Amino acid sequence: MDISDQLVDIQDPPSKPRRFVFVLLKDFTMLCFSAAVESLRIANRMSGRELYSWTLMSETGEPVTCSAGIEFVVQNELIEVLRDDTVMICGGINIQNSTTKKVLNWVRREARRGPLLAGLCTAGYTLARAGLLDGKRATIHWENQDSFTEEFEDVELTKSVFVVDGNRITTAGGTSSIDLMLKLVAQDHGEDLANAVADQLIYSAIRTDQDTQRLSIPTRIGVRHPKLSQVIQKMEQNIEEPISPSTLARNVGMSTRQLERLFRRYLNRSPKRYYMELRLQKARNLLMQTDMSVINVALACGFASPSHFSKCYRAHYDTTPYRERGAQASRVGN
The missing domain is CATH 3.40.50.880 (Class I glutamine amidotransferase (GATase) domain)
Known part of the structure; x- marks a missing residue:
């Protein structure tokens, strides 16, 4: 045409x-x-x-x-x-x-x-x-x-x-x-x-300023389970002051054991482990993108002590927060 x-x-x-x-x-x-x-x-x-x-x-x-x-x-x-x-x-x-x-x-x-x-x-x-x-x-x-x-x-x-x-x-x-x-x-x-x-532009789904940028939780995790989505949303909203699994379970009307089974079945990890990964993910973002001290990063992600934070971080990322910060500074400098 x-x-x-x-x-x-x-x-x-x-x-x-x-x-x-x-x-x-x-x-x-x-x-x-x-x-x-x-x-x-x-x-x-x-x-x-x-x-x-x-x-x-x-x-x-x-x-x-x-x-x-x-x-x-x-x-x-x-x-x-x-x-x-x-x-x-x-x-x-x-x-x-x-x-x-x-x-x-x-x-x-x-x-x-x-x-x-x-x-x-x-x-x-x-x-x-x-x-x-x-x-x-x-x-x-x-x-x-x-x-x-x-x-x-x-x-x-x-x-x-x-x-x-x-x-x-x-x-x-x-x-x-x-x-x-x-x-x-x-x-x-x-x-x-x-x-x-x-x-x-072959752009068929025009978004407005009312649309959010990330995929919904069910789409992100590949699971459509309303109670699981509610729990994960609550976790994401409470990183600095983590909520216990028992409280999370009670908030969606199930027992702690039921919540454990739900996470194991759909995400192959415990609620505690999933929550920890969310907190460490935020910590890594803060280490890479801000000048916050490691201690303040730890506190912002719900860790009571720098030593516990460092131990958990190393177990997940195979490096310490201090080395992560140093490596990032080196990359930016180059």
Whole structure:
């Protein structure tokens, strides 16, 4: 079919295209960036007009390498943007290392001009470090949520796919960029164009800011058992102060022995073992993503003493928390 047969009629097209400024931080995630740009490109194509334009920036103006090892050429270093621009900061792995003093100063300065500022993937961390999310709702990739919560108490962190709060936007990364861009396209030019973009992307399940980024517990564990899901949800919500198996069992109306059998049958481990793995998983995230002391990490994950924490950590990960922290520092430094 000819593209002219698919064009979406846009009433009162803008006199000039809406410009997006993509700031590519070192080790940014290519998917979150490319998904956003492709959505804009397709919106232009499906409307037959240049509704959107974009430009790329980096901290120095030099090419930037994404986390997949591919280098991207940019048009500018961090220069002044216009009030009508939409600034999208693209983060990825090692976001703490990529959020330099120069980046923070630039973000704060440009925020005073009043443009719409977005943090894609982990770049919500950059906005938070700049103090631009205080008192606002936000989201970030689920893997970074534990460390974000510990560091930024004044931000109302959600588990949404994306969040728009005033002139601040944050996304969870990955394909959530598509959901955000479809929302912006719909706001600018109507649902018909947004749906046409989604069709071109073969994107059939458009999510909103009411959708959560992670799979449901039954889907994640591959088991559909309501009481088991309730117990696991309770465990995930109570990492710092673990709840005893007997209390967990009582909360869902079963005996401790029944709960033990349920975990053994479906997850091949005891409730106590599963709970421990959840706590150690959070501990590893905090060790890798924050500067919290090992003692504070232990306390945040429900361990009464550093020695007990170290013993459990070593048994599960075959290394100590201190060595894990040292290895991470070495990786970031390189």
